[in-house]
Amino acid sequence: MPPNPADLVAQALTGNRLALARLLTLVESQTDSAIEALNLIFPATGNAHRVGITGAPGTGKSSLTNKLAQTVRRRGETAAILAVDPSSPFTGGAILGDRIRMRECAGDPGVFIRSMASRGALGGLSLTTNAAAEVLDGVGFDWILVETVGTGQAEVEIASLAHTVIVVEAPGLGDEIQAIKAGILEIADLILVNKADQPGALRTESALMAAFHAAERPAYRHHSDIDQSGIIPPTSKDGWSIPILRTNAIDGEGVDAVLARVLEHRTFLQESGQWQAKETQRMQHAFEQSLRHALYTAWHDALPGDAYDDLLRQLNNRAISPQQLARQTVQAWLTGSKSESNRHIS
Numbered sequence: 151m152p153p154n155p156a157d158l159v160a161q162a163l164t165g166n167r168l169a170l171a172r173l174l175t176l177v178e179s180q181t182d183s184a185i186e187a188l189n190l191i192f193p194a195t196g197n198a199h200r201v202g203i204t205g206a207p208g209t210g211k212s213s214l215t216n217k218l219a220q221t222v223r224r225r226g227e228t229a230a231i232l233a234v235d236p237s238s239p240f241t242g243g244a245i246l247g248d249r250i251r252m253r254e255c256a257g258d259p260g261v262f263i264r265s266m267a268s269r270g271a272l273g274g275l276s277l278t279t280n281a282a283a284e285v286l287d288g289v290g291f292d293w294i295l296v297e298t299v300g301t302g303q304a305e306v307e308i309a310s311l312a313h314t315v316i317v318v319e320a321p322g323l324g325d326e327i328q329a330i331k332a333g334i335l336e337i338a339d340l341i342l343v344n345k346a347d348q349p350g351a352l353r354t355e356s357a358l359m360a361a362f363h364a365a366e367r368p369a370y371r372h373h374s375d376i377d378q379s380g381i382i383p384p385t386s387k388d389g390w391s392i393p394i395l396r397t398n399a400i401d402g403e404g405v406d407a408v409l410a411r412v413l414e415h416r417t418f419l420q421e422s423g424q425w426q427a428k429e430t431q432r433m434q435h436a437f438e439q440s441l442r443h444a445l446y447t448a449w450h451d452a453l454p455g456d457a458y459d460d461l462l463r464q465l466n467n468r469a470i471s472p473q474q475l476a477r478q479t480v481q482a483w484l485t486g487s488k489s490e491s492n493r494h495i496s
């Protein structure tokens with residue numbers, strides 16, 4: 151028998167981890183029960199700090215996330231980790247690997263780890279990831295750490311559901327320039343040069359700094375931009391100075407400093423009003439995505455038998471363009487539902 155959403159939510163809210171796992175599976179399904187569950191948990195949300203951790207494959211995102219969760223635990227707070235898209239072709243079989251790398255957190259009830267295979271999910275990555283984050287927020291986790299592999303659309307979507315985005319770079323992958331090209335740095339609130347113990351870490355750091363400053367401040371940069379120590383101040387984003395930090399995710403060196411900066415970023419967002427703006431934006435995004443999905447489903451479900459095939463046939467015959475067909479379809483639908491509601495009134 152399918153689980154009752156209200157029971158699952160009630161059990162998950164008491165800290166029942168099995169119920170939480172089942173609730174997450176339910177909300178990923180985007181069924182009516184999923185919507186009911188999300189609606190029940192929604193009033194309890196809005197307290198977690200959502201942190202996106204993204205970067206090229208193999209830069210150390212999972213190892214860092216694990217260390218960050220431990221640092222959070224030492225503050226007496228709880229963390230939920232969402233490892234998104236571990237089924238990516240770039241990281242085949244990574245679920246097992248992630249479990250192993252995150253085993254240091256295993257057995258700690260203050261850390262919850264969930265892998266999400268989002269590929270092919272209806273409405274894309276952000277709809278299901280946001281739903282899962284809502285549940286984890288609602289059941290009371292202080293931190294939600296979302297790991298995504300930065301290989302395409304995913305890392306841009308992460309910016310829409312995280313308060314703070316950490317971009318992880320590492321030496322020796324030759325992707326510094328690629329990352330910059332792909333625009334991944336544009337979404338960064340913090341940049342980490344991980345694997346600081348490896349040769350080339352300093353070079354990666356300078357390459358990042360140089361690229362950053364070349365992009366933002368062209369040739370007319372003044373000497374006063376360079377402070378006493380000769381270090382170029384980090385680039386800013388809406389008034390926030392983006393720090394570039396070195397970390398070692400194996401022994402945890404530098405991770406305390408990362409969390410300190412993330413906390414500073416939280417304060418910055420709250421004091422500047424951007425925290426609330428991000429919340430509003432995220433909810434609007436979720437609403438609009440859900441609305442598109444609901445409208446499409448309602449329209450599609452109301453179609454008689456082979457009406458959809460007829461539409462496709464018109465396209466195949468080039469009798470009508472896809473754009474015009476969409477317009478006419480909506481107009482016909484609206485007219486149809488108007489006359490239907492009139493019928494109810496009369």
Ligand SMILES: Nc1nc2c(ncn2[C@@H]2O[C@H](COP(=O)(O)OP(=O)(O)OP(=O)(O)O)[C@@H](O)[C@H]2O)c(=O)[nH]1
Pocket residue numbers: 206207208209210211212213214240241244247251299344345346347348397398399400
């Ligand atoms: N030397 C060194 N190795 C590291 C460091 N951080 C991670 N590694 C190693 O790098 C490899 C990849 O680490 P992961 O944490 O799985 O990296 P990831 O970015 O999550 O990888 P994907 O999820 O597959 O994209 C593992 O073998 C780690 O042990 C570091 O700071 N120093």
Ligand SMILES: [Mg+2]
Pocket residue numbers: 211212213244248297
């Ligand atoms: Mg990983």
